[in-house]
Amino acid sequence: MPRKLPAWSGLCAMCGRWQSQAVCSACVRTWRIDLPRCLRCALPWPDAARAGACPACEARQPEFDRAITALDYVPPWSGLISRFKFQRDASLRLTFVQLMADAIRQRPHRVDLILPVPLSAARLAERGYNQSWLLAKGLGQALQRPVTDEALVRTRGTPRLMTLDSEERLRAIHGAFQVGPVWAGRLRGRHVALVDDVLTTGATLDEISRMLRRHGVAGLSAWVLARTPTPDALMQPSTMAGASEDDAAVPGSAAESVGARGSGL
Numbered sequence: 001m002p003r004k005l006p007a008w009s010g011l012c013a014m015c016g017r018w019q020s021q022a023v024c025s026a027c028v029r030t031w032r033i034d035l036p037r038c039l040r041c042a043l044p045w046p047d048a049a050r051a052g053a054c055p056a057c058e059a060r061q062p063e064f065d066r067a068i069t070a071l072d073y074v075p076p077w078s079g080l081i082s083r084f085k086f087q088r089d090a091s092l093r094l095t096f097v098q099l100m101a102d103a104i105r106q107r108p109h110r111v112d113l114i115l116p117v118p119l120s121a122a123r124l125a126e127r128g129y130n131q132s133w134l135l136a137k138g139l140g141q142a143l144q145r146p147v148t149d150e151a152l153v154r155t156r157g158t159p160r161l162m163t164l165d166s167e168e169r170l171r172a173i174h175g176a177f178q179v180g181p182v183w184a185g186r187l188r189g190r191h192v193a194l195v196d197d198v199l200t201t202g203a204t205l206d207e208i209s210r211m212l213r214r215h216g217v218a219g220l221s222a223w224v225l226a227r228t229p230t231p232d233a234l235m236q237p238s239t240m241a242g243a244s245e246d247d248a249a250v251p252g253s254a255a256e257s258v259g260a261r262g263s264g265l
């Protein structure tokens with residue numbers, strides 16, 4: 001059977017002009033919201049350059065050390081992300097990986113291993129692929145870091161977390177992830193990046209991070225394609241200077257840069 005052409009077929013998914021990328025660079029410039037963000041949770045946070053973490057993260061720290069997002073989960077990106085997630089639009093994957101890699105490179109930090117957030121077996125069977133694994137593989141290539149989808153195992157599915165309150169959410173997600181048996185002794189002291197498509201409540205990434213810390217993981221980054229903003233978070237002026245320095249980063253240092261070699265992996 002002849003290979004099906006991708007739905008995109010060379011037209012920008014946003015403006016419809018003929019392009020060599022799924023989303024043309026003019027549309028990326030127009031629609032990507034470049035705001036200073038909390039270094040911990042990636043929510044827009046005007047004081048990021050001075051304070052680093054937003055008040056919510058100061059009050060209750062995420063289990064991961066840093067979150068980096070390429071986009072906000074708002075239209076028109078949210079529509080394209082659904083297309084990528086449910087229709088496996090391969091042309092969008094490359095654009096999304098590039099946007100994520102750009103955002104990650106602005107916050108140099110050590111990463112020894114990239115792990116996608118796994119889907120439950122039922123969800124994987126229903127969808128046929130894990131969109132976070134597609135992003136993680138692309139990032140492994142772009143950033144020259146090792147990547148595997150075997151170190152994290154989802155032991156059961158969870159209801160849609162957005163529909164639950166925070167207590168129910170914690171209960172639903174608790175114990176839903178494990179480390180694959182071969183990997184149990186191999187994560188100690190490692191710096192791991194977790195890849196997910198959308199960061200909303202952070203409950204999933206928190207639960208995985210907590211579990212990985214018990215296995216001795218030393219550093220945890222959350223790399224996401226899009227961050228769901230709080231309702232008022234996008235009301236800040238877009239001309240503010242961004243905070244590009246990560247709290248734990250040594251910019252340009254070989255030991256702390258994403259391009260640095262991990263050991264033993």
Ligand SMILES: [Zn+2]
Nearest residue numbers: 012015024027
């Ligand atoms: Zn365009």
Ligand SMILES: [Zn+2]
Nearest residue numbers: 038041054057
């Ligand atoms: Zn925060």
